[in-house]
């Protein structure tokens with residue numbers, strides 16, 4: 001049994017079948033890539049995992065518990081973190097504060113009335129956040145406004161905010177979309193490091209085949225809302241069905 | 253000290269000093285001089301500075317930190333006033349029971365209104381709060397007359413129970429015998445200073461209120477509130493439930509407003525429905541934005557500014573203007589007076605409106621941002637004179653601190 005088990009998930013938007021009978025099993029401590037042409041339903045599937053969308057039918061089990069019907073913050077507290085297609089960070093806050101917030105969320109749960117404590121007096125939490133920033137090479141930017149960061153740095157900051165919570169499952173929606181080659185390579189290195197240095201499962205949606213083949217242990221190909229094949233990268237590369245799915249559609 | 257950093261402690265000490273010295277600082281001009289018009293060291297005006305300062309500090313915890321713009325906070329102001337007057341009627345003129353109860357009742361009231369209004373955000377939240385406040389205002393005028401005494405307003409009558417009143421208890425609001433309207437006057441060579449008990453009572457509470465808000469600003473809770481303003485999506489996907497955070501901020505700011513309303517009735521033992529009207533709710537929004545929403549000092553400055561304009565500028569009539577410009581030749585004098593006329597006296601709203609527009613357009617961070625810019629200008633001048641500068645021009649720009 002995988003840490004994430006998706007069974008028979010369907011999702012319709014009006015007349016459009018965005019997901020049709022999706023089954024997916026992600027094994028613990030692996031990197032599982034989900035690829036597919038534009039509009040295949042990759043983001044929709046991800047949204048069904050984090051509580052943003054509720055599937056019409058089917059089940060989503062994480063760590064032996066159903067996530068369906070739970071709110072996004074509850075699902076995060078179960079151990080799932082998510083990186084967005086465009087980085088979602090706290091633009092008006094400093095880089096350090098951006099990382100402190102997930103630390104407090106992990107330590108104190110989804111709500112705590114800590115109005116008479118002082119952030120700077122929470123030495124352990126601050127140290128933990130600083131350590132994380134060092135890991136992603138952003139320690140010297142800790143006092144900058146997050147909104148003034150470059151796009152690549154925003155992505156790294158968002159990644160740091162997710163990782164500092166030590167999630168069991170990290171979901172990444174096109175982490176290198178719109179990045180320059182150099183930034184893409186940096187991100188690949190960062191993700192490889194993360195994978196090597198801790199127990200973490202990752203599910204990654206990606207268009208860039210270079211990224212997929214550098215990182216993934218297993219790949220699922222999604223087309224028109226349905227999984228075509230699931231296999232190890234070597235087998236996927238030359239798979240006729242995959243060629244067809246990609247060549248049959250205009251590839252953005 | 254008191255759980256504050258060295259910098260914040262210094263900041264707090266300055267605020268305490270300024271608050272306690274207000275009766276001196278606001279009387280810069282000798283009595284009888286032409287400029288005495290602009291003195292503001294009168295007890296009732298200083299009390300208003302402190303009370304509306306408290307109101308705005310509390311409002312800022314909601315609006316400045318979370319970005320939720322309530323247009324109904326005057327409802328809590330009214331609730332606080334009614335509560336205190338009722339305690340006068342039932343128990344006696346000691347303000348303490350009333351103030352404590354005012355905070356509790358406005359908290360409960362805020363819990364109810366906040367619980368419902370916070371189901372929506374943005375403009376819908378604002379409209380919901382406005383609707384609640386107008387509802388309260390209209391109820392106070394009509395259905396609730398037995399509690400609010402309708403149009404006449406609530407006040408103490410001779411046949412009220414006042415069960416705690418003894419033979420020689422004061423017959424106006426007091427704190428264990430310290431009568432609020434009592435003052436000590438000090439005449440120093442032309443300058444007249446008034447030290448009023450009511451003002452100092454409000455001032456001490458205002459300092460406490462400010463200290464509390466400072467602690468909230470520096471706490472993880474305050475940081476969460478600022479994060480909510482920036483990105484609620486990220487909050488949710490970081491495992492945080494935003495609703496209880498915003499509700500807590502709403503209730504805290506409602507309690508501040510209730511306290512302020514209670515203090516208004518502690519200075520003047522009356523409570524009327526007009527205190528709940530939407531104009532009063534709008535006023536605290538203006539105060540906070542004018543001073544600088546989300547800054548610590550801004551709301552207090554904004555409150556002071558607006559109350560100063562309302563009370564001082566409104567008193568400058570044509571006679572005063574003619575006296576000022578009497579030195580000019582007659583024709584010119586009349587022309588100048590005619591030109592200034594629309595901006596003073598009854599026209600003080602116009603001056604304030606223009607000032608408000610200028611601030612919003614040129615200083616989106618409010619008066620506090622203006623102050624920071626001036627300070628930076630001076631610092632730069634000092635630095636460019638000092639030796640060994642010029643290097644380090646490419647440092648990353650640090651975020652401005654939420655202090656000041």
Ligand SMILES: Nc1ncnc2c1ncn2[C@@H]1O[C@H](COP(=O)(O)OP(=O)(O)OP(=O)(O)O)[C@@H](O)[C@H]1O
Pocket residue numbers: 013016018036037038039040041042043044045
């Ligand atoms: N909220 C929605 N309402 C209606 N239709 C939607 C909604 N979200 C997605 N869709 C549709 O569902 C289909 C799948 O969309 P989805 O975003 O999951 O694709 P994707 O695989 O992530 O594509 P891309 O690679 O472009 O990100 C698309 O046709 C899209 O237009």
Ligand SMILES: [Mg+2]
Pocket residue numbers: 042043044085
């Ligand atoms: Mg997508």
